[in-house]
Amino acid sequence: MLLFLLKRLLWTIPTLFGVSVLVFSMVHLVPGDPALVILGEHANKEALEALREQMGLNKPLLEQYLSYMDHILHGDLGISLVSGESVLEAFLQRFPATLELSLSALLIAIVIGLATGILAAIKRYSLFDNLSMGFALAGVSMPVFWLGLMLIYFFSVNLGWFPVFGRLNDAYYLDGPTGFYLIDSLIAGNLPAFWDALRHLVLPSIALATIPTAIIARMTRTSMLEVLQEDYVRTAQAKGCAPWRVVLIHTLRNALIPVTTVVGLMLAGLLAGSILTETTFSWPGVGRWMVNALNQRDFPIIQSSSLIVAVIFVGANLVVDILYACINPQIRLS
Known part of the structure; x- marks a missing residue:
């Protein structure tokens, strides 16, 4: 190793x-x-x-x-040509917002995608299977910016359930570190700020999680169906193992290997690809910052932020390879 x-x-x-x-x-x-x-x-x-x-x-x-x-x-990512601020400091100020949004979207995608894929594989060719895979196909095909605008129109403008943009209302200013608003507000014991930060996070997370959820659901279903045909699964069923044990222990663990690849790379992709979501919801993260830098021809920001994104992708690949051995000890890395 x-x-x-x-x-x-x-x-x-x-x-x-x-x-x-x-x-x-x-x-x-x-x-x-x-x-x-x-x-x-x-x-x-x-x-x-x-x-x-x-x-x-x-x-x-x-x-x-x-x-x-x-x-x-020498650890110097340069100075912004427009604002004159350090690129590294500016990136670190905005990265918590992007990370908070990406992790929330990935959590939604994993929970809903895995559950949908598992149930679709168990109930193969059923009404649930056909409907869920149909919605998954629509989710993959749906433009993120269009979905974000529709969510804003229905749930913010018409119903007024969620805010339209930003991360936190000015009335709930957090005194102290404000990198991760959900965590900071909980640590400070400021429940109104926590709920307000959560309300701001819901719609962008759903918009960003749509495509990953669809991909994970389809990948989980396909992988589960392949593993369900293996001899060791039929042996476990013949021995009288409980259905939940066959699915969760014998099938899911082996089916998670290709899914892990997708999820690991998906986090890096969400960190780098949240540009449309952040722009649609005026989310003060790295993606929106990079778009503004591109419009202003701010070369140091574009170059350094792209290099950081590449480092994230390389690190995600490495973590995925390590997780292979943790999920399935039979895999040997050489």
């Missing part, structure tokens, strides 16, 4: 290097001038040239890339 982890960690070096080159190249191919965005369209040429020189934008691309990588290796 130790040798496997060491090999995987070594493989992350060329992977992240390739990602850094790709992102850096693509960012500089995007039309637009950061200096022009900062100073405005009516700025004179002298001011634009001075600002480009100050930000190092007039240097050759190779020199800019080497300077960028030198700062990365």
Whole structure:
């Protein structure tokens, strides 16, 4: 196991290097001038040239890339060209909001997706199976931004059950750390703030969880049906094992292996792919921050945040491989 982890960690070096080159190249191919965005369209040429020189934008691309990588290796993700704030500090301020939203969506997807997939496999070809897989197909096909707007229209505008945007009303300001509003409000014993933060979280979590829920449900059903045909499952049934024991102990544990792959990568995907949800619900997370940086041609934010997302994906792959051995000890990592 130790040798496997060491090999995987070594493989992350060329992977992240390739990602850094790709992102850096693509960012500089995007039309637009950061200096022009900062100073405005009516700025004179002298001011634009001075600002480009100050930000190092007039240097050759190779020199800019080497300077960028030198700062990365020293733990410096750069300074925002627009706001002048540290990219790392800005990311850490917004990351708890994205993580809170992603974990909530993943929890919904796991609970509903697993339960639906298991019941659909047990009741194969039944009305429940057909309806649940039909809804799963619709969930995969449904655009997140459209679903978010529909949820806002019905549950916020018409019914008034949930807030339209944001994470917390100003009336429930939390004194102290405000990274994870649900946890912080509970620690502070501020139940009104907790319920308000939960109400703000419901609709974005549902919108973000729709596609993962559908994928997990379909994957669980398919994997369960395959395992149910195995000899050891039929042997357990012939021995008179209780149906719940056959499903949960003999079948589900082995069926979870491919599902674990999906769930592990899905968390990384949710962290990186919550851009549409955060934009729709004005959620102050990393995704919305990256969209604003892209509109403003803020190169350091785009490059560094993309590199962090790549690190998250690599880490998720590593965790999934380790979980394989925990779920099924017969798997040997080499």
